[in-house]
Amino acid sequence: MALCPHCLEKLKDDAQRCPNCGLDPKDYPQNASFLPVGTSVEGSNGHTFVIGKVIGRGGFGITYVGRELSSGRLVAIKEYFPVECQAVRQGRAIKVDDKQTNRDVYNHGLRSFLSEASMLKAVSDIPSIVHVLDFFELNNTAYMVMDYLGGETLASIVRRSGPMPFSFLLPRLRVLMADLGRLHDAGVLHRDISPDNIMLMPDGSLRILDFGCARSMEDGRAMTVFVKKGFAPIEQYQHNGRQGPFSDIYALCASIYYCITKTLPTDTPSRVLAYSEGEELLKKPSELGAQISPENEQALMWGLALKAESRPANMGILAARFKDEAPAEAVRPPEPQVNPAFIYQPTRKPAQKTGGDIALIIIIFILLLIAAALFGVLVFLGIPLRPLNPEAAFGAVRTGLGAVFGRGL
Amino acid sequence: MTSYSSYTDIGGRPCNEDSVRIKDLGSDRVCVILADGLGGHGGGDVASKIAVDTVSSGWNANTTPAELTDLALKVHRRVLELQTPACQMKSTLAVLSVDSGRMDYAYVGDSRIYHFYNGKLIFQTKDHSASQIAVMLGQITPDQIRFHEDRSRIFRAIGQDGELSIDADEEILEPGKHAFLLCSDGFWEYVYENEMERELKAASSPEDWIAKMRKIHASRVPKDNDNNTAAAVWTEIA
Structure with a gap:
């Protein structure tokens, strides 16, 4: 089983087209300095993201499409990987060469990256601005996760x-x-x-x-x-x-x-x-x-x-x-x-969906309680649960209810 | 009658990323090419060498600013082809062609071309640097460029991302004595324009002129000074 680099859905190894997004799973930018498709990165708060293809490359670093595993939501993940200061990929990590000036440049940029991410997360209620979900340090570099639009x-x-x-x-x-x-x-x-x-x-x-x-x-x-x-x-x-x-x-x-x-x-x-x-x-x-x-x-x-x-x-x-x-x-x-x-x-958190789930469960539970109560009442009233004669059943209910509520029904 | 001289020096750096070449086709047809590879990107020396090699082999006399621009863009494309993710090499470029009573030039970056007429400075190229921008925005005076923090930040370089604009022009040379000086920023940072003029008056040849300016340069530079390069051309129009 492989992952589609475009939409991160599972697909057969020999698939010509992804059944979800329709794109060719072999047609995506590849480079030794990119994280491989399928790499997982652990964010803060226990979120795990799976990395897909590169969707952007700038002087600051690389942007990948990704998917957050627990919610399944598509995200854009920015990885700090500056072109300057001669940083290189080593395994999953980014390595800067030993020259002190390059290290200083790298570290300074890393701090800037994280501080921007933090500022953006703080203003993520502004509708037109892409919503930042998470940011963290990992692999000797930093990542910022945003909604994929x-x-x-x-x-x-x-x-x-x-x-x-x-x-x-x-x-x-x-x-x-x-x-x-x-x-x-x-x-x-x-x-x-x-x-x-x-x-x-x-x-x-x-x-x-x-x-x-x-x-x-x-x-x-x-x-x-x-x-x-x-x-x-x-x-x-x-x-x-x-x-x-x-x-x-x-x-x-x-x-x-x-x-x-x-x-x-x-x-x-x-x-x-x-x-x-x-x-x-x-x-x-x-x-x-x-x-x-x-x-x-x-x-x-x-x-x-x-x-x-x-x-x-x-x-x-x-x-x-x-x-x-x-x-x-x-x-x-x-x-x-x-x-x-x-x-x-929508940039609303999945809390709505989860809330809906909980509501559904509660409703079902209440219905079950009502059904159980009704069953209990019927048993108490001596009513056969499978009436052979609907009219007799009705009469029995009337009698039973009369017993419960006093004559006068 | 045209004469010329050039030098390049590593300064206090581990590698010399400056390159200079003078091509002489005889009959007073001379082309000077100077390039300063940008450090911090890796391969600056390769980029500057590509610059002087490409322009030198492509230049034939009787050239125009458009042809010099084309040559500069050819250098740009070649350098882009040879770049790798780890080595984004870049360079400045300054080209001067003197021929048949005319001068043509093209440049990108902060290597400069100076033109002296009968001993007086009449023209110098404007650096493609943030400091030059600051001058034009009225934030600093031209004299302050040498000491400005943005002096080394150039916004046009051979090998930069995307397209490149080259500044190029030409001028008919009036009768009289013309002296041209091409130099990298490692040179002009420590030799001032009035000193260039003064030493020109006292010099007996382009070689002598450069030697005199280098003395001033040596008296000012710190230990870890940049590569420095200069080329001088003298020509007299009857």
């Missing part, structure tokens, strides 16, 4: 079906912006917003994934590993660059820009270089054929101001600037392509 990222939708009209995005963005505002009020920044991290769910809502963990890592000279070109505001290129809600605002507006134009915004260092020579490299979306009203375009470009202090100070201010637009005509709104095997699970 079976929607489709905006990046994937745009690649597949072209730019979207802003009128489609705006109502959904309003909810997202409000939730990001709540996140900021709680003192947490996302720091890695991009179309790859915003997921459109089957119910039409947007979810934001993949927080910029270990963002504060020392990362050597080349910064491109840790900044998403085109979406990172300029302050993320600076070691002690002050970040704030305005940083997430830039990245969100850059993501919207991409979604409505299918063009990557000019990276901020290049914009700064050109700007110092009097040139603005970032074209207006309308110049690229985007469907957006002039007022909303202006609001968007405000969010894309180079200098942090020139952008809206918080999500609420940005949201207020956007004006609702009539839906674009003759354009079918994009729908996410989802595999039902991975369909989004």
Whole structure:
């Protein structure tokens, strides 16, 4: 018996397709540095997770699909495995070489990873933010477990079906912006917003994934590993660059820009270089054929101001600037392509399901008690339990009840 | 009449990840290539050597900025091909072509190209570094780059993830004396622009110029200083 690397269901060793998700169990990314499919990791509180295929790889580490054994729920598991500092896989563990600077970088990043995970768990009641279930240290590294969301990222939708009209995005963005505002009020920044991290769910809502963990890592000279070109505001290129809600605002507006134009915004260092020579490299979306009203375009470009202090100070201010637009005509709104095997699970804990089970058991028990009581009453009244003559039975009941309740029935 | 000289030095490091090459096709057609492999990624020396080898074999005189950009991107692709998960090697690159009264250049990273005309500094490339960004955002002055914490954080490098933008341009050389200096950050960190000018005035040849600047460099560097490399080209346009 093997495990499907995509959905972690059991399947026959020679299966060509997984009977649950329909995908080819042999078709998944493989690399010596990935944990093998089927590896189990023990989380905190006794949860055990089984690891599936790799679904993402970034400068911080690797993201796997997984399944939590007791509930069967699908999860996304992030493993801290930084590209820098020359870490390597040894068995299940991550090993850093002996150079002290590399060790320091590794340990610093590990602490950042865990502290981000902890912060995220603390804000996991915000609906648009992916729910963090668990985080822990193991294998000389650290893991963060999140809900697996079976929607489709905006990046994937745009690649597949072209730019979207802003009128489609705006109502959904309003909810997202409000939730990001709540996140900021709680003192947490996302720091890695991009179309790859915003997921459109089957119910039409947007979810934001993949927080910029270990963002504060020392990362050597080349910064491109840790900044998403085109979406990172300029302050993320600076070691002690002050970040704030305005940083997430830039990245969100850059993501919207991409979604409505299918063009990557000019990276901020290049914009700064050109700007110092009097040139603005970032074209207006309308110049690229985007469907957006002039007022909303202006609001968007405000969010894309180079200098942090020139952008809206918080999500609420940005949201207020956007004006609702009539839906674009003759354009079918994009729908996410989802595999039902991975369909989004509500982020409510399984407590509801368990509660339902308990309720059912209690109801059955009560019914049994009633049945037993009834049986006892009938016996007491001398009523044969298999009446040969229904009328006689009825008469007997009447008599019996009369004996119990006194004449007068 | 074109003359040139170059040097590279390991400094206080265990390995020299700088590379430099000067290709001379005769008749005053010269190409200088300098690359500084980025440490901390493994294989910086391999990356910088690939850079100078690839550009050198690909350069023929009478070049354009577009052709130099193509050569730089060719280096980028080659380095990406040779990267492994354990060795994400990267490098800066600075290329200068001097030929027929024209100069063409292309660069990425924080290795610099300086242009002196009749002894005066008239142009230097802007580093693709976070410190240069800070200058442009008005947070620090250009003089403060050398001492800035972000000086070594570069946002464009050969071998980086994804696409790479190369800065390239050309200039017709006015009649007079032109001197060019290409150098890695291990060099320019300890030799200031006014000193480059001063020593240029006093120098009898590119070799002499470099020797004079190296004296200043040696008087400032700490024990564990970075690899340092420089190449100088002098040309006189009638």
